[in-house]
Every structure is written in structure tokens, then in C-alpha cells.
Amino acid sequence: MVISASLCACVFLLTAVRCHSHVLPRLSFPMGSPGRSLTVFTNDDSYNATTLLLSNDEGTLFVGARDTILSINISQTDMTLKEKLDWSPSEKDFNDCSMKGKLKMDCHNFVRVLQVLNSTHMYACGTFAFSPRCIYINSQTFTMVTGPSGKPEEGRGRCPYDPYQKNSAITVDGELYTGTVSDFRGTRPVISRHLSEGSHVDLKLDDTLGWLEDPTFISSTYIHSEEKVYFFFSEIGKEYDFIDKFTVSRVAQVCTSDVGGQRTLQKRWTTFAKAQLLCQADQELPYNVLQDVISLSPPEGASEDETLFYGIFTSQWRVNLGRSAVCAFSLKDIKKVFTGRYKVLNRDTLKWSTRVQEQMANPGECGLHNASDNTLRFVKDNFLADKSVLPVNQGLTVVSPDKSYSNIAAQRVQGARGKYYTVLYLLTESGFLHKTVLLKKGAHIIEEIQVFHQPQMVKSLLLSVSKGAVLIGSSEGLLSVPVSNCSHYRSCAECVLARDPFCGWDLSQRVCKLITTSQNQLAQDVDEGKVSEQCSSVNLRSRSGQPQNTQTLCPPGEVLSVSLNEVINLQCPEASNLAKCHWERLNSQLSPKIFIQSVNGSLSFVATPSTLGHYLCQAVENGYTQTLIVYHIKQKNNPTILPSSPKITPTSAEAGNKTPFSTPTAPKHTELRPKPEDPSSTVAHKDSPATTTRKSKNFTPLISAEEESSWMNERSGNFKQVDKPTYLQELVVVSVLLALCVSALLTIAFNRFRHVCTSRTIAQTPCSRRDVEKGGSATPQERESLRGHSPRLEKRNGQAPNGQSHIGQAHNGKSSITLSNNMLNGSNGHLPNTPI
Structure with missing residues (x-):
């Protein structure tokens, strides 16, 4: 019966998994794309930018790297090095590290803690050849100074020994709160407080009580109104004893006013409590492994209970392998769980159960250091909340079926109508940054930017709101990505379809620009992206200076002169990854027996008298139709003899785009691609299928057949004649042979006729x-x-x-x-x- 029940439970879990719809980034910018600029900072002697810290004015970025600490000026467009502080182990330290059985490359000093201590000093800790050490840094002179002991302090319990182990650290009122390991092997996790003065004493967890079970510390934050520090980490969930090594995500709290007990829990936390973070949708397996967490302060004037914590979660289950999910948790829900019931651990059986008796005290409540010994013993055994913290709206904020997110940053942005939107910056393990806006209908990925050539482990991601940049530290160096890219959108339709809360269309200047508080009446529709409502009365003007009405004109066309029985391959530029491409022909239907529309949007057919004429490539996105390019196919006339080797133009067919056609004679293959983009062009060059870059620059709707015919007659001079390879010499030879044959036949027929008349x-x-x-x-x-x-x-x-x-x-x-x-x-x- 037990086996059957377990089998049924497993079957239910497997069948309960639902497939989420794939959220595609609207635009993609590969590395080096001119449509998205990046600022890269590298230093020949600095590697592994693992820790980032912004100054109070956000004009200086402090970077904790390998054996160095850098001070970089980011107030200008480019990042420039201001100061560099060397902090490397000695040769003796390297030898001692090697004697411990560690690789020399891991024996360097990797700076893992870098915090502002006060107005004049910073505090830094590093692994220092598997012997952690900490130093003070003068912020004005950017020099190393000694502490009260007159020498570098030991970093045990403040910084990990191993550079590959994760940790968290935060300073509050000159005191350092850390979550890390306190031994060489990394088997003794600890949440502790250091640098305490006066009545405060350094505190830590009693690791013999099993308060932490092999945790991986992710992040920590301070809530001023609560006077609490919250730690986020993943660990083994011992309460789920029916599953071996089941990982759960946790949030833990300690009060900054805690000074430990008088007899019980001396120099130990009396306010420690933890609860489970449950990132799970209905009837699905949970995403249980926490990767990164960021806190987002509430809007101005709102209660601090509205503070949100956005976390990236992955799963240890095979059915969710390679997926990531983003869940949001509110401070109000976390507080509610910590004020509820708690589980109790039976020390004899090591089994957890929900306490049904009346609680002697509320675990996690501040001020328990003056409580009685019985109360402290109760708190000591009841530190795990009974209920889990559920995500906001009881669902997942973002789901990525095929991308693994590693780091996150978040900010609140005010749109054109004064409405606030939440924008997330999600970094994938493959090296792409996803800029995502959260809407009522779901997440919308505005764009993805490739920031690394090769996938790598990113150690730190930081957002500078005042500078409008996302700062990324990795082994390749330091990168700065602007949060907005409004100038990339060249028309009102593009600007509205982007649904970017940073950008709006200026009706008077006819440009997509960054929204400020003084310019909040720009054309924008982040929630719906309706172009017809925002751009219906706008007289668009292209970058070439020609006025365009949103519903009348098409982009200039391309003329292609072909010979009959040629195979034509017309290429269509991409508008966006969300647009659906299709072809139209004036006053005619595109029969699938004659025309082949490929998956990449190209159109192939054989040139015959019935297939000559105009072809329009259109893209439909969010109910808005835009014509991307117009082709005019016509038959060659007035041939002239050319050299025997025809010149191959850029519009000739490529080997990879051949279309299988069967004709009476071997046809020639003609492929027409849009010409490479230039500042005055409205059609962009189509890149290799390996990248999905932004192509089209002007969006215009499809016109009617009568308007198109009239427009073609009026603007026939705007069509570009495309040179095609010709075979006139062969045609002349064939014509001469045909004329000789006809003459011979006529001569024979004339002789026959004369003979018959004589007879x-x-x-x-x-x-x-x-x-x-x-x-x-x-x-x-x-x-x-x-x-x-x-x-x-x-x-x-x-x-x-x-x-x-x-x-x-x-x-x-x-x-x-x-x-x-x-x-x-x-x-x-x-x-x-x-x-x-």
C-alpha cells in the first residue's frame, strides 16, 4: 500500500506540470550591434570583478576583484580608473595555501565583502589564500588603514575561505552582518554580527542546534522600520523527511537590537527565525532553489510593508531542468508568517511537527534578550515558521522555459501618464540581459542584449538609478548597459509597440525620447501597445525628411528585372521577434501551388508572365499591420551582349537558400535581399539566421490596391533598378541556330511545293x-x-x-x-x- 501511494504521488507530481507559454524578447541585440551601445572596462592587472559597491552619490563605483580593489569614475559616459589598491597574499601565504592541497589559482585574494562602514571608511574582506582577512579603507585617500588592533583583522566568520562559496554581507550603523561559513572545510554555516561597540556584542547562531542545514547564502537586506536584517538562502529542508535532500528556499530574520540572553543563549541570537519561500504555481512542482534576490522599495508615500522581494528560482526536479522562474514576495506576507505558528523539533526522533499547545512567546520578536530562561529555551526550539511565504498574487511573475537566469535587478519607473511600472533586469547564464516590464497580462520582455561572448558565472549585478545604467561584474571585466534605448525607435508605431515605460513619442519633434517628469504627455501605451490609438493623428516624418501619413504611403520599392523561368527568392526584413510576416500581391492571391513562403519569411516562385508585378512584405504585431518592403518584378527587355562571365551582384542567390523547383528547362535562381541599412534607408539588411537583430527602421501600414497602383505610377522613379546576371551571348547563339533551322525548313518546303506544282x-x-x-x-x-x-x-x-x-x-x-x-x-x- 505504501509503494502504491508513493507511486501515485509521483505520477500526480509528473502529470501536474504544465507547459508555460514562451515569452520571447521583442528585440535582440547581439554583441557589437550598433543598435545597442555598451561600455566595457578592463584592466590588465585586475581579474574577477566579484563585488560591486556604489558610493552615496553614485558617481564612483568600487570594485572588489582578485588581489585588488578599484575605484572607477562612472559620472561620465566612459568608465575611467581613479585609484587602485593592491591587496595580494605574500609568497609565504601562497606556499601555505598549496600545502593545504589547494590550487595556486585559487590561493589569490578574492574580495568577497566590500561595504561602506561610515562617512570616512569602508570595510573589505577577502579569501586571502584560504585564510580570510579584513581591512579598513580610507574613502578619501583610498588607502589601507589598520584597525584597532593595528594589523589586518582575521576574517573568520565574515568571509568564506573558498572563493567559489557564496556569502552575503551588509552593514547597519557601523556593524557588519554576514552569512557565511566559519571553517576551512565549509561545513559550519553561521549568521553573525561583527564590529559591535558599546552595549552591543558580537552575536552568532549556535550551530549545534541545527538552525541551519547546509545553506547557500544569497543576499541580505535591512528594513529600517522593522529594525531587522533579513537573510535569503537555500538549504536542505529537514522537515520534509520523506524526500532525501530536498532543497528549500528560506528567509530568516534577526533584530539589530538583539544582544543575546543573560544565561541562556549568551552571545547567541534570541530573535532568529526562518520560514520557507514557496515559488510555485497551481498544480506544478515548486521552483525550490534560490539563485538571487533583490528588494524593491515601495512608492513614495506608501507603507514599508509594500516592500517587494524579487527572487530568481530554479528547480532540482528533472521536469523543470533548465527553467527559471521569478517570484515576488511582500514584506507584509513575510511578517504575517513570522507572527503565526511555529514547528517544533523532537530532539530524540529529529522529527518536525506543528506545535498545537499555546506558545510561551512569539519567536522572532525583538526584545527577547531580557526574557526568562524558559522563554528563551522555547525560542531556541521553535524557530521554523509553520506556514510558507506565498508569492504575490499566488503565482509566478516570470517564467523562462529555456533560459536559466542567474542575477536580477529591479526598479520602479514612472510612465508617460504618471503610472508606475516595475522593470526587471534579468541576466541569463548564456550571457544575455533581458529587460522586462511587468504588466497585468504578464511579463513583456522589451529587449535582450548580449553582454558576454561566452557563458560565465557572473558574481555581481548592480543598478544605478541616477546614472541610468546596469553594472555587471564578471571575469571578463566590468560592463555598463544603459537602461533605455529610445533613439533606436524611428517612428511612432515602433515607439508605441516597444511598450517601454522609459520611452514615448514626441508629437512635435517626431522623435522617440526618454520620458521625464516635465514631459509626461508623450505618446505611449505600455499596457496595451495600441498604435492606432496613439499614432492615429500623427503625421510621421521619416529620417529622410519626407512626410508620411500613417495610413497612406509605403516604403520605396526594389525593382527586379528577371528572365522567364527564373526562380525568384524575395527576402523580407524582420520587424521584431513578435511580428508575424506574410506576403501580399496586389489584385491577386498567392497560391501555395505556385508560391512557397519559408519559415524565415522569404517568398520563392518561378518567374512567369502571370507572376510578374508588385509584392509587399508585411508584418502584423499586436493588431497593427506594417509594410516593410515592396518589390516590383518585371521581365528583362532590350538585352545587350555582355562578357561571357556575368558579374555576380549582392542580390544573387546564396547556396543555402535554394528552392527545389521542377521546370521544363533548368531555371536560374534569383534571390533579392533588402540592401544594407544606411541612415536614409527604411529597410534594414537581413542578417544571418544565427542572430535576430533589429532590421526595419520605418513602420507603415498596407495600402489598398487602388492607392498602391496610383502610388506606383507616381513614384516609379523611386524604385531601384537591381542589376541581374544575364546570358545574352548564349541567347544570341541559340537565336542564330534557330534562324538557320527555320531557313532550311522553308527551303525544303519551297522545293517540295514547286515539285508538286510541276507534277x-x-x-x-x-x-x-x-x-x-x-x-x-x-x-x-x-x-x-x-x-x-x-x-x-x-x-x-x-x-x-x-x-x-x-x-x-x-x-x-x-x-x-x-x-x-x-x-x-x-x-x-x-x-x-x-x-x-
Whole structure:
């Protein structure tokens, strides 16, 4: 029965998994794309930018790297190095590290803690050859100073030994709160407080109580109104004893006013409590492994209970392998769970159960350091909340079926109508940054930007709101990505379809620009992206200076001169990853028997008189139709003789785009691609299918057939003639041979006709050919035949057995006539008096 129940439970879990719809980024910018600029900072002597810290004015970025700490000026467009502080182990430290069995490359000093301590000093800790150390740094002179002991402090419990182990650290009122491990092997996790002064003492968890179970610390944050520090981490969930090594995500809290107990829990936390973070949708397996967490402060004037924590979660289950989910948790829900019931651990059986008796105290409540020993013993055994913290709206904020997110940043942005939107910056393990806006209907990925050539582990991601940049630290160096890219959108339709809360269309200047508090009436629709409502009254003007109405004009076309029976391949530029491309032909339907529309948007067909004319490539996005390019296919005329080797133009067919067609003669393959983009062009060059870059620059709707015909006549001069490879020399040779053959046939026919006319003047008798030449007399029947009254002959059974042909009787009853074989041979097998 137990096996059957377990089997049913497993089947239910597997069948409960639902497939989420794939959220595609609207635009994609590969590395080095001119449509998205990046600022990269590298230093020859600095590697592994693992820790980032912004100054209070956000004009200086402090970077904790390998053996160095850098001070970088980010107040300008480019990042420039201000100061560099070397902090590397000595040769003896390297030798001692190697004696411990560690690789030399791991024995460097990796700075893992970098915090502002006060107005004049910073505090830094590093792994320092698997012997952690901490130093003070003068913020003004950017020099290393000694602490109260006069020498570098030991970093045990403040920084990990291993550079690959995760940790968290935060300073509050000059005190350092850390979550890390306190031993060389990394088996003793600890949440502790350091640098305490006065009545405060350094505190830590009693690791013998099992308060932490092999945790991986992710992040920590301070809530001023609560006077609490919250730690986020993942660990083994011992309460789920029916699953071996089941990972759960946690949030834990400690009060900054805690000073430990007087007798029980001396120099130990009396306010420690933890709860589970449950990132799970209905009828799905949970995303249980926490990767990164960021806090987002509430809007101005709102309660601090509205603070949100956005976390990236992955799953240890095979069915969710390679997926990521983003869940949001509110401070109000976290507080509610911590004020509820708690589980109790049976020390004899090591089993967790929900406490049903009345609680002696509320675990996690501040001020318990003055409580009685019985109360502290109760708190000591009841530190795990009974209920889990559920995500906001009871669902997942973002789901990525095929991308693994590693880091997150968030900010609140005010749109054109004063409405606030939440924008997330999600970094994938493959090296792409996803800029995502959260809407009521779901997440919308505005764009993805490739920031690394090769996938790598990113150590830190930081958002500078005042500078409008996302700062990323990795082994390749430091990168700065602007949060907005409004100038990339060249028309009102593009600007509105982007649904970017940073950008709006200026009706007077006809440009997509960054929204400020003084310019909040720009055309924008982040929630719906309705172009017709925002741009219906806008008289668009292209970058070339030509006015355009949103519903009348198409982009300039391309003229393609082809020969009949050629295979034509028309390429369509991409508008966005969300647009659906299709082809239109004026006053005609595109029959699938004649036209082939490929998955990449190209159109292939054979050039015939019926397939010549205009072709329009259109893209439909969010109910808005835009014409991307117009082709005019016409037949070649007035051919001239060219050299034997035709010049191959950029519009010639590529080997990878051949379309299988079967025609009576071997057709030539013609492919027309949009020309490469230039500042005045409205059509962008189509790149390799390996990248999905932004192509089109002007969005215009499809026009009617009558308007298109009139427009084509008026603007025929705007079509660009595309040179095509010709075979005129071969055509001339074939024409000459054809003329010679026709002349020979005409000559033979003329000779036959003259011979027949001559034979009509000679008397035809049943005698031999010699008698005819001697002018023998003709019978009455033969004379009648010469006058044009020859009886209708009827062939019977072919030739007679004696070699003669029998002619049947005429309808007038006259006797049959027998002709000799000699006469048949003399007239090439045809009857006498019968012209060819």
C-alpha cells in the first residue's frame, strides 16, 4: 500500500506540470550591434570583478576583484580608473595555501565583502589564500588603514575561505552582518554580527542546534522600520523527511537590537527565525532553489510593508531542468508568517511537527534578550515558521522555459501618464540581459542584449538609478548597459509597440525620447501597445525628411528585372521577434501551388508572365499591420551582349537558400535581399539566421490596391533598378541556330511545293514512269482528276500482299484505280496530285 501511494504521488507530481507559454524578447541585440551601445572596462592587472559597491552619490563605483580593489569614475559616459589598491597574499601565504592541497589559482585574494562602514571608511574582506582577512579603507585617500588592533583583522566568520562559496554581507550603523561559513572545510554555516561597540556584542547562531542545514547564502537586506536584517538562502529542508535532500528556499530574520540572553543563549541570537519561500504555481512542482534576490522599495508615500522581494528560482526536479522562474514576495506576507505558528523539533526522533499547545512567546520578536530562561529555551526550539511565504498574487511573475537566469535587478519607473511600472533586469547564464516590464497580462520582455561572448558565472549585478545604467561584474571585466534605448525607435508605431515605460513619442519633434517628469504627455501605451490609438493623428516624418501619413504611403520599392523561368527568392526584413510576416500581391492571391513562403519569411516562385508585378512584405504585431518592403518584378527587355562571365551582384542567390523547383528547362535562381541599412534607408539588411537583430527602421501600414497602383505610377522613379546576371551571348547563339533551322525548313518546303506544282501538269497514267515521260495519253478519269474533281480515296488495310496499294471505290461508283509502287516511290510515299 505504501509503494502504491508513493507511486501515485509521483505520477500526480509528473502529470501536474504544465507547459508555460514562451515569452520571447521583442528585440535582440547581439554583441557589437550598433543598435545597442555598451561600455566595457578592463584592466590588465585586475581579474574577477566579484563585488560591486556604489558610493552615496553614485558617481564612483568600487570594485572588489582578485588581489585588488578599484575605484572607477562612472559620472561620465566612459568608465575611467581613479585609484587602485593592491591587496595580494605574500609568497609565504601562497606556499601555505598549496600545502593545504589547494590550487595556486585559487590561493589569490578574492574580495568577497566590500561595504561602506561610515562617512570616512569602508570595510573589505577577502579569501586571502584560504585564510580570510579584513581591512579598513580610507574613502578619501583610498588607502589601507589598520584597525584597532593595528594589523589586518582575521576574517573568520565574515568571509568564506573558498572563493567559489557564496556569502552575503551588509552593514547597519557601523556593524557588519554576514552569512557565511566559519571553517576551512565549509561545513559550519553561521549568521553573525561583527564590529559591535558599546552595549552591543558580537552575536552568532549556535550551530549545534541545527538552525541551519547546509545553506547557500544569497543576499541580505535591512528594513529600517522593522529594525531587522533579513537573510535569503537555500538549504536542505529537514522537515520534509520523506524526500532525501530536498532543497528549500528560506528567509530568516534577526533584530539589530538583539544582544543575546543573560544565561541562556549568551552571545547567541534570541530573535532568529526562518520560514520557507514557496515559488510555485497551481498544480506544478515548486521552483525550490534560490539563485538571487533583490528588494524593491515601495512608492513614495506608501507603507514599508509594500516592500517587494524579487527572487530568481530554479528547480532540482528533472521536469523543470533548465527553467527559471521569478517570484515576488511582500514584506507584509513575510511578517504575517513570522507572527503565526511555529514547528517544533523532537530532539530524540529529529522529527518536525506543528506545535498545537499555546506558545510561551512569539519567536522572532525583538526584545527577547531580557526574557526568562524558559522563554528563551522555547525560542531556541521553535524557530521554523509553520506556514510558507506565498508569492504575490499566488503565482509566478516570470517564467523562462529555456533560459536559466542567474542575477536580477529591479526598479520602479514612472510612465508617460504618471503610472508606475516595475522593470526587471534579468541576466541569463548564456550571457544575455533581458529587460522586462511587468504588466497585468504578464511579463513583456522589451529587449535582450548580449553582454558576454561566452557563458560565465557572473558574481555581481548592480543598478544605478541616477546614472541610468546596469553594472555587471564578471571575469571578463566590468560592463555598463544603459537602461533605455529610445533613439533606436524611428517612428511612432515602433515607439508605441516597444511598450517601454522609459520611452514615448514626441508629437512635435517626431522623435522617440526618454520620458521625464516635465514631459509626461508623450505618446505611449505600455499596457496595451495600441498604435492606432496613439499614432492615429500623427503625421510621421521619416529620417529622410519626407512626410508620411500613417495610413497612406509605403516604403520605396526594389525593382527586379528577371528572365522567364527564373526562380525568384524575395527576402523580407524582420520587424521584431513578435511580428508575424506574410506576403501580399496586389489584385491577386498567392497560391501555395505556385508560391512557397519559408519559415524565415522569404517568398520563392518561378518567374512567369502571370507572376510578374508588385509584392509587399508585411508584418502584423499586436493588431497593427506594417509594410516593410515592396518589390516590383518585371521581365528583362532590350538585352545587350555582355562578357561571357556575368558579374555576380549582392542580390544573387546564396547556396543555402535554394528552392527545389521542377521546370521544363533548368531555371536560374534569383534571390533579392533588402540592401544594407544606411541612415536614409527604411529597410534594414537581413542578417544571418544565427542572430535576430533589429532590421526595419520605418513602420507603415498596407495600402489598398487602388492607392498602391496610383502610388506606383507616381513614384516609379523611386524604385531601384537591381542589376541581374544575364546570358545574352548564349541567347544570341541559340537565336542564330534557330534562324538557320527555320531557313532550311522553308527551303525544303519551297522545293517540295514547286515539285508538286510541276507534277500537276504531267498526265498521270497507270503505266510506267518512262511512258509518262514520253507523253502518253490520259484516260477520261485522269483528265477529270486534273480539273480538280479527283474522287476521295480511302485506304484499306494498308499495302496489298503483292506490294501494291489498293484504293477503294469512290462514292460516285466509279471503278477503283491501282497505282504502281514506282509512282509512290517517285513522289516520296505520297499520293500523286496531293500537295504536302
